[in-house]
Ligand code: KIV
């Protein structure tokens with residue numbers, strides 16, 4: 001039987017460390033359910049000791065998501081392990097992911113510890129964690145820059161302490177594929193007791209080599225790969241689940257292992273994550289970018305018409321990227337609506353479906369054809385996010401030379417407030433009006449608008465990046481009116497600012 005690679009998805013932990021991304025619990029639950037449906041064996045749901053909000057989100061995922069292992073990150077600190085235990089107590093299967101930095105540079109400048117002290121700390125923490133989780137994964141942070149014999153030594157300590165998964169992170173994305181593959185082989189050949197454990201890898205993309213390094217590790221014996229949807233993650237991001245899986249699937253002749261994920265869900269899950277995080281997928285991104293199956297040149301189009309294999313090594317269908325169909329219209333009933341939500345991977349409570357159905361009917365009055373993408377946008381707009389700020393009223397007018405006036409009324413933590421502004425066009429005037437209400441130093445850094453589906457009645461999706469006190473926040477909004485989408489996106493980013501500040505106050 002062919003060996004399989006285990007997929008450990010860290011979209012909700014390392015992915016959430018993407019600058020500007022901050023997800024709320026209902027959004028995390030939707031992503032976790034989609035990941036479980038896609039077949040990932042382990043979901044790293046968060047870092048429970050990071051904040052009460054993180055603990056609450058991990059606990060909710062542990063309670064609600066079935067059919068996969070739920071994992072919580074922990075430093076090698078007793079109080080972190082206690083928080084992880086509390087968060088994971090209702091998981092069907094729980095995993096503690098405990099880490100300590102092992103490279104000399106991290107030991108000296110970050111932990112201010114000797115190599116021996118780090119080993120003692122790992123021993124103590126693993127003894128404390130034993131029996132509290134179904135399984136334990138140990139990570140040597142910055143493993144790729146760690147002295148290889150010391151790395152083997154600390155891995156032996158971890159195995160003796162009860163860890164059954166040993167993770168080798170290329171924390172700073174410094175490795176090249178051959179070099180990283182050789183390290184994995186060395187670990188496999190030299191660590192005592194390694195045959196009882198699974199070797200895992202966790203690669204960052206600072207040199208654009210995260211996928212290549214992960215694949216080289218698999219070729220040399222790693223059997224768990226840590227990755228994220230769309231390659232999200234700290235700095236340049238992590239290895240991308242969709243790219244690793246398709247490389248293993250398309251080139252099984254090279255890697256010789258099974259990647260047991262439902263690849264047909266990749267496009268849907270990629271869109272879900274992109275919409276909820278506000279991080280736009282570049283059109284030329286492999287597998288899930290909007291151009292991944294587009295053919296521009298005449299010569300290519302001619303070849304494709306004669307035989308798609310001339311220019312496509314995999315089909316769009318294999319990753320769920322076939323063209324969307326008209327799914328519903330204003331005469332569709334509640335049953336058809338609910339069926340479509342389920343097909344899109346949303347399992348929701350009856351009262352939530354009722355609310356969405358009302359929103360769907362309102363949309364169908366304005367928009368003749370409702371596509372899958374419209375439905376996804378509708379669900380995401382109606383998740384139960386905590387809102388510090390909400391729009392009560394918005395009005396704008398503009399003249400033909402672009403001069404515009406807008407006024408807004410907002411519900412804010414300081415009560416109901418309103419203001420007005422003028423600007424270059426209605427979007428500019430509306431955003432300025434919101435800025436005048438919110439008492440924070442807000443700077444719009446990036447603004448994008450795109451039509452979610454085709455036709456002049458299409459929903460417009462605005463995404464923004466707003467800078468506040470040196471940090472970036474993403475926002476997203478939809479409407480058939482692009483000025484309203486823009487204001488919604490801006491307010492969505494403002495809500496992330498309030499949420500982040502509230503969580504930081506609780507820390
Ligand atoms: O990049 C890294 O080293 C990590 C560890 C916590 C595994 O994210």
Ligand code: ZN
Pocket residue numbers: 014169171202204234
């Ligand atoms: Zn990482």
